[in-house]
Amino acid sequence: MTQPALAALDVRAQLDAQTQEIFAHALRDAAALLNRVMDYDQALDEILEMVARSVPYETACVYLRQGARLQVVCARGFEKYGLGEWIQDFVLPADALNFLRLAETTKPLLISDGELWEGWATAHATTPLRSHLVAPIRSGNQIAGMIALDSQAANYYHEEDGVRLAAFADLAAAALNNAELLRQAERRAQQLSLLYDAGLTLNRVLNSRTQLEFLFQIARRMLRTDRIVFMRYAPQENNLYFEMGVGLPADTQTSLRARVFSVTRSEGLEGWVAQRRLPALVQDVTADARWLALDDTVVKAALAVPIEHENELRGVLVALSYQADAFNAQDERMLILLGNQVTAAMELTRLFEAQTHRQHELEILREASLAFAATFDRATLISQILDYALRLAPAMNAHLFLYDDNRLLFGGAKWLDKALDKKLFEPREDGLSYAVARGGAMIVVDRVDTHPLFVERRWGGALVGLPLRSGDHVRAVLNVAYRQPHHFEPAELRALQLLSDQAAIALENARNYAETQRQLHDAQLLHRTGQALTRAMSLQEMLERLADFFMEAVSVQACCISMLDVTHNHLVVMLDRDPILASREAPGVRYQISDFAYLQEFLQKQQTLILQRDAPAG
Known part of the structure; x- marks a missing residue:
């Protein structure tokens, strides 16, 4: 030893x-x-x-x-x-x-x-x-x-x-x-303090992204975790999409944005939580079949909770740690509490943004009402309607078709920031525009590629067609189109419908104004013509004044006044103002009425006939 x-x-x-x-x-x-x-x-x-x-x-x-x-x-x-x-x-x-x-x-x-x-x-x-x-x-x-x-x-x-x-x-x-x-007591006190800070944030910050970023930073400190991820729920598709997170490398964010988690198929831990509306605590993600790994493998533990408001799913909040066994039941309770804060923040922001958007819409509608009331020219009015439609809905384009005598006529179009005054295409008889005009009801197509009205014309976007009604009659159809599939929110459709109602009234007013102006013009013209005929001293002068009246009344370049010789069944030319000299007839020229079928029809029906120049006479 x-x-x-x-x-x-x-x-x-x-x-x-x-x-x-x-x-x-x-x-x-x-x-x-x-x-x-x-x-x-x-x-x-x-x-x-x-x-x-x-x-x-x-x-x-x-x-x-x-x-x-x-x-x-x-x-x-x-x-x-x-x-x-x-x-x-x-x-x-x-x-x-x-x-x-x-x-x-x-x-x-x-x-x-x-x-x-x-x-x-x-x-x-x-x-x-x-x-x-x-x-x-x-x-x-x-x-x-x-x-x-x-x-x-x-x-x-x-x-x-x-x-x-x-x-x-x-x-x-x-x-x-x-x-x-x-x-635990210190951590609990810190967590409660952080929750208090989160509550204060909700009262002083109204920007949704700023709110969520601040709350997620609080969650990261509260749970002493490495990453926080928020997946937003899209109810129309029943899918989860990455919206934002903290502590995530750029390549991980890119991978998340490219990934869709199906709630229907319960894809991933996030899809499982969203489908069942239950929290999930995973101490070792490599041993959990629900976990779908990203490109990196540094995550070892995960804690996920559903984000709900009044039983409506808004998304899933996920805490991720690089250490296994990183979370406990207390962390789960705290993340649920923070999830409630996130829900409150999202709802408050949604209400604020909805109110702001509503005020913006009302201001646009007010401006449109004033502009429509001051406009009686139809072309100008159509341009204004298209402009205000695209201000209400940030769409790709807007078209307006006038509906008269069961036919749609191109009225105008605006494509992004470029106004077009020419017809791009003829509406299909079995298409959306005619369906809106004939049915008198709005048609909403969130995805044209899956809608029966677009079986033969799939272009990948979304479209809404709105009737512009005057009483029981459809006067026009307004189409607003998006380049990509788009879910039309009720508020968006309501604003477009209000604009359509105002536009319909404005178009009817413009039509009535134009008709009133025409009648006034005709009355003035008749008055002037009556005075001119009273002063006329010869038949030729009277014929000249009548020709002036006819040409101005119907805005034409030519006029021919003839008399019927019933005794001889002849048509006698009295005055011809054909601008083509070679076609002008001299006064006194006679035509046999029986040689012209349209003249016989005219005499039989005693109705106005409208013929195209150079149309076959017989």
């Missing part, structure tokens, strides 16, 4: 008589320590110092279990072997033989000579340590760690030492429990 080993045995012999009293005092001091020291690391270090007073050692370690590892959290005596820094990072697997024995027996483990024991750690080969004493740190029914003592002398520790060390290990367990309770 070496000289240091003999010296150690001699010291042990001298301490035997005083051990019990020293142990009692050390245990009392350690117990008092728990009431005055709140820092766990400091408490463990002082417990090891008090252990040395009744159970001497060369080196001592406190291990705590962290998942599948035993991590050194406090150590003494290794500096003299040049291992002070090394021991701070030393880790044992949870299946180390000494720890397994502790877990089986829950009693101290005494190793009289480590060189003869199969579980002796490789690290001890670099030191002259021989004896080994280990006591379990128990937390309830679980072994949370252990206190390990080492001595240079073989057979140094006895069973009494194990009993004493177990007493200090129980105090270490109490210190661990106190520290955990303090940590």
Whole structure:
């Protein structure tokens, strides 16, 4: 036996008589320590110092279990072997033989000579340590760690030492429990403080993205997690789409934006939560079949909760950690509470944005009403209607077709910021425009590629057709189209319908105004003509004045006045103002009425005939 080993045995012999009293005092001091020291690391270090007073050692370690590892959290005596820094990072697997024995027996483990024991750690080969004493740190029914003592002398520790060390290990367990309770209390206080800050945010910030970013930062601090992700729910498609997150690398955000989570098929952890409206806590995502991994594999644990408002799903909030077993039930409760804050923020923002948008719509409708009331020119009015339609709905284009005598006539179009005054296409008889005109009701098509009216003309967008009615009659059809599929919200359709109603009234007013102006013009023209005929001194002059009246009344370039000679069944030309001299007939020229079928029809029906120039006479 070496000289240091003999010296150690001699010291042990001298301490035997005083051990019990020293142990009692050390245990009392350690117990008092728990009431005055709140820092766990400091408490463990002082417990090891008090252990040395009744159970001497060369080196001592406190291990705590962290998942599948035993991590050194406090150590003494290794500096003299040049291992002070090394021991701070030393880790044992949870299946180390000494720890397994502790877990089986829950009693101290005494190793009289480590060189003869199969579980002796490789690290001890670099030191002259021989004896080994280990006591379990128990937390309830679980072994949370252990206190390990080492001595240079073989057979140094006895069973009494194990009993004493177990007493200090129980105090270490109490210190661990106190520290955990303090940590939970501090974390709870911090979480409540952060929730309070979140509530204040809702009262002073109305921008939805700013609100969510701030709340997600709070969630990240509250749960001490690495990432927060929000997936927004699209009820029309029953899918989840990535909206925003914090702590996400750029490539991960790109991957999320390209991914769709089907709620119907319960795709991914997010789809499962959305479908069942239940939270999900996953301590190891690699062992959970619901988890759909992203391009990176750093995420180890996940916690997801549904975001709802009045039983309506708005999305799923997900916390992600790079550490397995990162979340607990308390974290789940806190994320649910924060989810309620997120719901309140989203609803408040939605209401504010809806009110702002509504005010914007009302202002546009007010401007449209004033503009329509001041416009009586139909072409100008149509241009205004298209302009205000695209201001209400940020669509790709708008078309207006006039409906008269069961036919649609092109009125005007505006394509993005470019107005068009030519017809782009003829409305199909079996298409949407005619269906709106004949049915007198609005038709909404969110996706033209799946609508029966567009079986033969699929162009990938969305369209709404609105009738412009005057009483029971449809006067026009307004079409507003989007380049991509688009869900028309009720508020959007309501605003377009109000615009259509105003436009219909304006078009009817313009039509009535034009008719009134025409009648006034005709009355004035008749008055002037009557005066001119009264002053006429000859038949030729009267014919000239009548020709002036006819040409101005119907806005034509030519006029021919003839008289019927019923006796001879002749048509006699009295005055011809054909601008084509070669076609002009001289006064007195006679035509046989029987030679012209249209003249015979005219005489029989006594109705106005409208003929195109150069049309076949017979």
